[in-house]
Amino acid sequence: MSARNAKAREAILGSIRANLELARAELVPTEVATSPCPGRPAGLDDRDTAIAHLSSTLESVAGRVTRVATRAALAPEIARIFDAHGVTTIAASNAAWIPAVRASLGERFRWLATDCTRDELFAADAGLTGAQLGIAETGTLVLVSEDERHRLASLVPPVHVAVLPVARIVATLGDALAALRGSLDSGPDPTLTWITGPSRTADIELTLVVGVHGPRALHVVLLEEEEA
Amino acid sequence: MNHPQTPATFQDNARAALADGTLRGALGRATSLFAERRATALEGLGDWEELRERGRAIKEEALSDLDRQLETFVARAEERGTQVHWARDAREACAVVGELVAAAGARRLVKSKSMTTEEIGLNEALETDGTLPIETDLGEWIIQLAGETPSHIIVPAIHKTKRAIADLFVEKLAIEPSDDVDVLAGAARRVLREHFSKADLGISGVNFGIAETGSILVLENEGNARMTTSLPRVHVAVMGIEKVLPRFGDLEPFLRLLPRSGTGQHLTSYQSILTGPKRAADEEGPDELHIVLLDNGRSAMLRERVTRQSLACIRCGACLNVCPVYKAIGGHAYGSVYPGPIGAVITPQLQGLSRAAQLPFASSLCGACRDVCPVKIDIPELLLELRKRVAEGRGPIQGPTPVSTAKRLGFASWGFVLSRPRVYRLLARLARCVPWSMLDSKPVARLVPPLAAWTRDRRLRPLARVSFRDSFARSGSAQGERP
Numbered sequence: 217m218s219a220r221n222a223k224a225r226e227a228i229l230g231s232i233r234a235n236l237e238l239a240r241a242e243l244v245p246t247e248v249a250t251s252p253c254p255g256r257p258a259g260l261d262d263r264d265t266a267i268a269h270l271s272s273t274l275e276s277v278a279g280r281v282t283r284v285a286t287r288a289a290l291a292p293e294i295a296r297i298f299d300a301h302g303v304t305t306i307a308a309s310n311a312a313w314i315p316a317v318r319a320s321l322g323e324r325f326r327w328l329a330t331d332c333t334r335d336e337l338f339a340a341d342a343g344l345t346g347a348q349l350g351i352a353e354t355g356t357l358v359l360v361s362e363d364e365r366h367r368l369a370s371l372v373p374p375v376h377v378a379v380l381p382v383a384r385i386v387a388t389l390g391d392a393l394a395a396l397r398g399s400l401d402s403g404p405d406p407t408l409t410w411i412t413g414p415s416r417t418a419d420i421e422l423t424l425v426v427g428v429h430g431p432r433a434l435h436v437v438l439l440e441e442e443e444a
Numbered sequence: 445m446n447h448p449q450t451p452a453t454f455q456d457n458a459r460a461a462l463a464d465g466t467l468r469g470a471l472g473r474a475t476s477l478f479a480e481r482r483a484t485a486l487e488g489l490g491d492w493e494e495l496r497e498r499g500r501a502i503k504e505e506a507l508s509d510l511d512r513q514l515e516t517f518v519a520r521a522e523e524r525g526t527q528v529h530w531a532r533d534a535r536e537a538c539a540v541v542g543e544l545v546a547a548a549g550a551r552r553l554v555k556s557k558s559m560t561t562e563e564i565g566l567n568e569a570l571e572t573d574g575t576l577p578i579e580t581d582l583g584e585w586i587i588q589l590a591g592e593t594p595s596h597i598i599v600p601a602i603h604k605t606k607r608a609i610a611d612l613f614v615e616k617l618a619i620e621p622s623d624d625v626d627v628l629a630g631a632a633r634r635v636l637r638e639h640f641s642k643a644d645l646g647i648s649g650v651n652f653g654i655a656e657t658g659s660i661l662v663l664e665n666e667g668n669a670r671m672t673t674s675l676p677r678v679h680v681a682v683m684g685i686e687k688v689l690p691r692f693g694d695l696e697p698f699l700r701l702l703p704r705s706g707t708g709q710h711l712t713s714y715q716s717i718l719t720g721p722k723r724a725a726d727e728e729g730p731d732e733l734h735i736v737l738l739d740n741g742r743s744a745m746l747r748e749r750v751t752r753q754s755l756a757c758i759r760c761g762a763c764l765n766v767c768p769v770y771k772a773i774g775g776h777a778y779g780s781v782y783p784g785p786i787g788a789v790i791t792p793q794l795q796g797l798s799r800a801a802q803l804p805f806a807s808s809l810c811g812a813c814r815d816v817c818p819v820k821i822d823i824p825e826l827l828l829e830l831r832k833r834v835a836e837g838r839g840p841i842q843g844p845t846p847v848s849t850a851k852r853l854g855f856a857s858w859g860f861v862l863s864r865p866r867v868y869r870l871l872a873r874l875a876r877c878v879p880w881s882m883l884d885s886k887p888v889a890r891l892v893p894p895l896a897a898w899t900r901d902r903r904l905r906p907l908a909r910v911s912f913r914d915s916f917a918r919s920g921s922a923q924g925e926r927p
């Protein structure tokens with residue numbers, strides 16, 4: 217640590233301590249309740265209700281949700297979505313299920329290598345990734361960087377298609393945070409990306425525009441088949 | 445307006461803003477839309493009050509133990525490879541970021557919206573070094589192109605019409621004229637993607653820091669913060685020391701409170717929770733993650749309960765949207781990055797009361813801000829406290845008293861009269877004899893100095909011919925009762 221940094225650190229911590237000391241008399245120790253956080257929606261512990269809630273919430277913010285029963289049905293559904301968006305070039309993550317999808321689609325699309333250049337990535341038509349968690353309460357996908365390289369594929373191309381196994385849907389924000397926190401020693405994963413709908417802005421005369429920076433379209437494919 | 449707007453010129457700024465019809469129209473639409481959306485977003489969330497209590501309690505807990513929370517936060521962050529830099533004030537923070545830019549050899553900088561970096565004047569500082577960051581939030585970018593400053597916490601370019609933005613784009617980006625918002629946003633997307641694909645350093649703010657894990661959370665809708673924190677090889681996050689929460693799970697109430705209060709969303713489109721830079725060559729994300737921890741007057745606010753609560757603010761903007769003063773004049777008039785009710789209390793505390801003595805008076809004390817604040821900050825209480833300090837000529841930073849002797853004398857006599865019912869009644873009777881209709885005419889009112897300030901924007905109202913007390917007493921006796 218540089219001398220300047222050490223000095224600034226001591227000065228700031230010193231000022232905090234001195235000011236808190238002056239306030240000590242009226243600082244009542246706050247008891248933060250350990251009860252569940254207020255505002256948790258009820259009823260989402262039921263699997264079907266949770267799936268329905270996730271879908272309708274995501275659709276209310278311009279996301280699209282479809283469902284497939286089996287892994288085998290993934291490839292045709294993904295191809296259908298890509299065709300609907302006129303996609304030719306795909307930036308895919310390194311998820312384990314992607315090579316199978318790719319193989320069954322043959323030469324219909326152009327697939328970028330996972331180590332493609334930044335220019336290639338910026339020219340891609342769609343990103344294809346998995347998601348590690350779904351949050352029913354808010355219609356949110358959570359991408360965990362340790363498990364998959366999907367930070368950029370889910371962000372840069374104008375269309376993002378994400379596959380979410382329904383078994384990974386949790387009920388509330390609290391459930392998601394508990395699952396993501398990790399043990400205290402290892403802490404959470406380096407990057408957690410939460411996605412609820414496509415990129416949006418209302419910065420020009422409050423008119424909603426989707427896709428100002430991130431994807432214009434977010435399509436979630438819910439997969440019912442349990443993971444192997 | 446051609447002179448720079450500062451908190452010290454508030455009254456002039458406000459008068460100019462009031463005369464701007466376009467601005468008032470835009471402000472009216474924006475603030476009522478957000479207020480409506482907020483109300484809708486709260487429906488069905490029955491526990492809103494308890495949720496606010498929870499949020500506030502967590503903030504109180506963190507603030508009353510801030511030194512230890514920060515030490516834990518820094519230790520955890522460093523364990524994960526984040527480099528932490530402490531900065532006592534704005535100048536030091538800008539210097540630190542400048543050094544980081546130089547050390548990284550960065551030439552192309554991108555930045556996502558952050559009030560803290562605006563508070564320290566980071567762009568101006570970096571511009572003198574020849575490395576001006578490109579603002580990438582659409583609204584922020586528009587006003588950077590136009591050479592202006594933000595006017596709303598959530599919609600920075602709220603003061604600009606579609607037409608003005610179109611003209612700006614035609615001039616600066618050489619696009620075909622268009623008043624289609626999608627076309628305009630598309631043009632911005634193209635230009636900004638060019639910047640993102642080449643940027644070597646990204647600067648962001650921080651919404652929450654988590655002590656127990658050393659993580660930071662950045663929340664947004666556009667995706668520019670994700671780009672800024674994911675694509676360049678260096679990420680620098682500037683964070684006020686008050687942003688730290690003790691536990692990872694503490695995010696739960698704040699993720700319910702903040703989007704609902706700010707934009708009326710259940711959740712913003714994106715949250716990035718970042719815990720250190722990438723650890724392996726084949727991972728994505730920046731090689732280096734730096735956090736600059738900024739004090740800049742915050743630690744001094746811990747001393748008293750009244751001022752300490754301003755550190756609980758999560759910068760949602762809800763108090764702006766309900767404030768009758770903000771709704772009429774917009775953000776520029778406050779002359780600082782923090783506008784509206786929260787600006788009226790924070791700016792005097794950060795910049796010194798002597799430099800922003802007019803701001804605590806920019807309120808009708810209606811209390812609407814307190815009612816909507818997701819962390820239950822009692823802004824009217826704070827405003828009154830700051831007014832008291834102004835009147836007493838003291839403040840967090842000692843400054844000259846801006847209260848004139850005439851004003852003080854005026855209030856002293858007012859107090860004298862009000863505390864003596866007989867004198868009051870006598871004077872009131874005299875006042876009823878004044879020919880009000882004559883006084884109400886502008887030339888006469890302007891002759892009497894204290895009235896001139898009042899009548900510039902308002903009309904004098906005549907006193908009723910009979911006082912309420914008298915008429916009540918009369919009607920009471922007519923019915924054979926005593927009041």
Ligand code: SF4
Binds near residue numbers: 763764817
């Ligand atoms: S004072 Fe309260 S309402 Fe205003 S911006 Fe801060 S948190 Fe939001």
